[in-house]
Every structure is written in structure tokens, then in C-alpha cells.
Amino acid sequence: MALKVVVVGAGVVGAACAFHTASAGMDVTVVDRGPVGAGTTSRGEGNVLLSDKAPGPELDLARLSRRLWDEAGEELGPESFELEPKGGLVVASTTEGLAGLREFAARQEAAGVRIEPVDHVRDIEPHLAPGIPGGVRYPQDAQVQPVLAAAALLRGAVRYGARFHTGAVVGAVTGRDGRLDGVRTAAGDVVPADAVVNAAGTWGGEIGRRLGAPVEVLPRRGFVLVTEPLPPMVRHKVYSADYVANVASSDAGLETSCVVEGTPSGTILIGASRERVGFDATMNTAVIARLAAQACRLFPFLSEIHLIRAYRGFRPYCPDHLPVIGPDPRVPGVVHACGHEGAGIGLAPATGALVTAHLLGRPWRGVDPAAHTGLLPDRLFASGGVPE
CATH class of the missing domain: 3.30.9.10 (D-Amino Acid Oxidase, subunit A, domain 2)
Known part of the structure; x- marks a missing residue:
């Protein structure tokens, strides 16, 4: 049976997570309180940059993402999100x-x-x-139209079988073992899940708290x-x-x-x-x-x-200016994908692929979880960067 995944957030990062998890054969539902790309994604410039990143974990992710933007353009059509390899x-x-x-x-x-x-x-x-x-x-620097990019990735996810559900996530539904069984929305709907991806952008800290896995975003x-x-x-x-x-x-x-x-x-x-x-x-x-x-x-x-x-x-x-991407050890089933600051649009495809790789337990689209341990959420716990 396919893994049931709920992605919280329909911005460009959430859409990329939905696109990759759905294309990997997972049963995906995207949940957002508003329209696609209506939050931080709609306020960005659409940067796909390597030029502003120092060598390290973020640049490694950016290099992967640059390739994946091209691959997304080949599959979805570069004109669908105005991909411009302008430099x-x-x-x-x-x-x-x-x-x-x-x-x-x-x-x-x-x-x-x-x-x-x-x-x-x-x-x-x-x-x-x-x-x-x-x-x-x-x-290698490029540009996309952010809202079009989120919409194109989400359409691609829907073609792979994903669904979109409108509603504000207010909490987690857990089983006796403490593992997530799904999320509950403000309307009282319960969306079942084996895993929940926190891709709520600026609200990632609050959604993490509602899921019992707070991160400082x-x-x-x-x-x-x-x-x-x-x-x-x-x-x-x-x-x-x-x-x-x-x-x-x-x-x-x-x-x-x-x-x-x-x-x-x-x-x-x-x-x-x-x-x-x-x-x-x-x-x-x-x-x-x-x-x-x-x-x-x-x-x-x-x-x-x-x-x-x-x-x-x-x-x-996040306080160390790196995104938080990966499973949260405190709540089995929660996977974070937030805290990208101004680089979320550029890093979205690689974030989606890395989340998928974490859920699969193996590399996906050339992205190996073992190579990106510096982005895992537990780094923030050691630094005191997680509110209780």
C-alpha cells in the first residue's frame, strides 16, 4: 500500500514536495488554508541562485536544485513557470x-x-x-515566476494522483504509539497520513508546534x-x-x-x-x-x-540561516521542509526531492539524504533553537 503523505503548505516548497512524493508513487494530499502560492511564494522575486551562497550545505542543495528546475521545465514546460536561464x-x-x-x-x-x-x-x-x-x-543563475512555478508543480503532482484540500491545520491526530495518523483542520476534517510534511513557510514554526514538533522559524x-x-x-x-x-x-x-x-x-x-x-x-x-x-x-x-x-x-x-529539512525525531512521521529564508523558490525542487528521499529511505532524483545531514532539525535542538 502506498505511503499516505500530507503536505502542509501549497507554496512553491510544498508544491515541490507534493510533486516529488507523488511522482515517487506516494498517496499525497496537500493542505493549505488559502490558494496555491498565496503566502510567501507570492511575495518573492523568483530567484534561482547559486551566486549568493557560500560553499556548504545550502550551496550543495542549490546546485542540485538548479538541475532539478531544468528537469521540471522539461517535464512541465519551461513556459509554464517562466523559467529564464538569464544568468x-x-x-x-x-x-x-x-x-x-x-x-x-x-x-x-x-x-x-x-x-x-x-x-x-x-x-x-x-x-x-x-x-x-x-x-x-x-x-547558472536563473529566474522563475514564483506563483506560476508553485501552480505548475502542483498540477504536476495532481497528474501523479495528488489531491488539494483547503483548510487550516490545527493539530495532529496520533495513535497510541505516538506516531501521527493524520492532521485535523479548523473545519473538523481529519486527513489521514503516515507522514506529514511541514512546508508552511513563514508559519512553519507554528505548524511544527501544532504537530508537536516545534522548530524555530x-x-x-x-x-x-x-x-x-x-x-x-x-x-x-x-x-x-x-x-x-x-x-x-x-x-x-x-x-x-x-x-x-x-x-x-x-x-x-x-x-x-x-x-x-x-x-x-x-x-x-x-x-x-x-x-x-x-x-x-x-x-x-x-x-x-x-x-x-x-x-x-x-x-x-532559522537562526543559523539554513533551512530545516528532514524527519523530526520527537514525533515519528513529521518531516520538516521550511526555514529557507529568501532562497525557498530556488531551493524548492531539491527540497522536495530530499523530503522524498527521506520518506523512501534512499536517494531520489540524485539527492541522497546521507549527504545533507547538516539540514536535519536536530541541529537546532543542540543550539537551543527550538521553543518548548
Whole structure:
């Protein structure tokens, strides 16, 4: 009999978990309190990046995920989620910064990332500001449309037999041995399960608590600006070298670093900000002004362009800035897949494959659980990162 799996969360990570578990022959039900991709996924830019990750567990997962995004494109059609293998360009504003960037890139290259040092950045991005001393191009960086990606993966899961159930998960149903038998929703429905995947994004900590397996997943607010549609002006995902440091920072205060990229519709997305303010969704115009000013310094033509909107959301992060992926030893049957911070979209396919491999007890789609023990939830227990 097929293993019954409930995936809590219909964002891109949950959809990827559903896609891979269903394709492995499991009996899958996705449960979410709202529509597909309506949470953090709908607030992202769609980054599929290797360029911002230092050698280690996250980069290893990102390299696997980059391959799996291509495989998903082959199966589902790349146009179904606007997969763009555009490449990334990281630029430095000073010669000292350029030296540091290239040292970082050399360590990434040793870990298997393709890099291309660029001395004349305006040769490949003509609208950049003059005077930039150089950068590094990352040809493997790509882009997807996040909500389309979640929807496409979930449609693929449904073709393999998965189901979608609308409802907020309020607790676990357990047997006498303490193992999960399913989940209960706010409407009183019981969805039976042999395993429950916690892919609830920013709410992963709360869902873990409701399942009896809390993990410390915290929100970090971020803003993204959207311009009016334009002819193609920005060819790559372009960002300043300090973005990498901001991603890894644990500071609670506001941090901004310039990220600029075009979309198939012609709009340009501008980010990125990060601040720990809980679930405060206030529209902060000072942050918007700061991001806009940084973008105009990088691409001066933007000073003449209109913004049409700004949106914000919450990145779900763990204290050590690594996602938590794998079975929870405290509650047999609970498998976590959350805490990806701003990398959830890029890491989604490999997360889904790794969750599937954990449930199967063997490698799946080239992802071996034994190679990713640094992402298991028990690392947080030792550091005191799990609330009681």
C-alpha cells in the first residue's frame, strides 16, 4: 500500500514536495488554508541562485536544485513557470570590494559553481553606471515566476494522483504509539497520513508546534519594487556584492542591498530589504525610497522610470540561516521542509526531492539524504533553537 503523505503548505516548497512524493508513487494530499502560492511564494522575486551562497550545505542543495528546475521545465514546460536561464551578474563598487568578491567566487568555483570574472561590466549590461571596477558573472543563475512555478508543480503532482484540500491545520491526530495518523483542520476534517510534511513557510514554526514538533522559524520582512513595463534594459539578475553579506547577516535592523532584474512582461523588479519586525506588514515608504535610490545609482536610467507598485512579505528563516529539512525525531512521521529564508523558490525542487528521499529511505532524483545531514532539525535542538 502506498505511503499516505500530507503536505502542509501549497507554496512553491510544498508544491515541490507534493510533486516529488507523488511522482515517487506516494498517496499525497496537500493542505493549505488559502490558494496555491498565496503566502510567501507570492511575495518573492523568483530567484534561482547559486551566486549568493557560500560553499556548504545550502550551496550543495542549490546546485542540485538548479538541475532539478531544468528537469521540471522539461517535464512541465519551461513556459509554464517562466523559467529564464538569464544568468546573474554581481558587481563591486570599489577595487577592494572587487577583490573580496572574486575571492568569494573562487571558493564557489572550487565547490562546482561556474563563474566568469568580468572586467568591463558595461559590455554585458550597457545601462550600468560608469565607473564600476568589475564583477563576476554566474551563468547558472536563473529566474522563475514564483506563483506560476508553485501552480505548475502542483498540477504536476495532481497528474501523479495528488489531491488539494483547503483548510487550516490545527493539530495532529496520533495513535497510541505516538506516531501521527493524520492532521485535523479548523473545519473538523481529519486527513489521514503516515507522514506529514511541514512546508508552511513563514508559519512553519507554528505548524511544527501544532504537530508537536516545534522548530524555530522566524519572519524577516522584505520589500520589492516594480516599475512600469519597458523594452529590455537589464539582461541579467544584477546585484551589488554586499547582497551576499546581507543575506547571511543576523542583524535585526534594516538592511538593504541593490538587486535589479527584468521580467518577461517588461517590468523591472528592484530589491532587496531585510528586517526583523515580526509579522508587522506596515508599508514603509522610507525603505522604498532607499531601495529606489540604490537602484538608480546602479542603473541611472531608472531615475526617469515610474514605479507602479511595491509589495512586501516575510522570509522564513532559522537562526543559523539554513533551512530545516528532514524527519523530526520527537514525533515519528513529521518531516520538516521550511526555514529557507529568501532562497525557498530556488531551493524548492531539491527540497522536495530530499523530503522524498527521506520518506523512501534512499536517494531520489540524485539527492541522497546521507549527504545533507547538516539540514536535519536536530541541529537546532543542540543550539537551543527550538521553543518548548
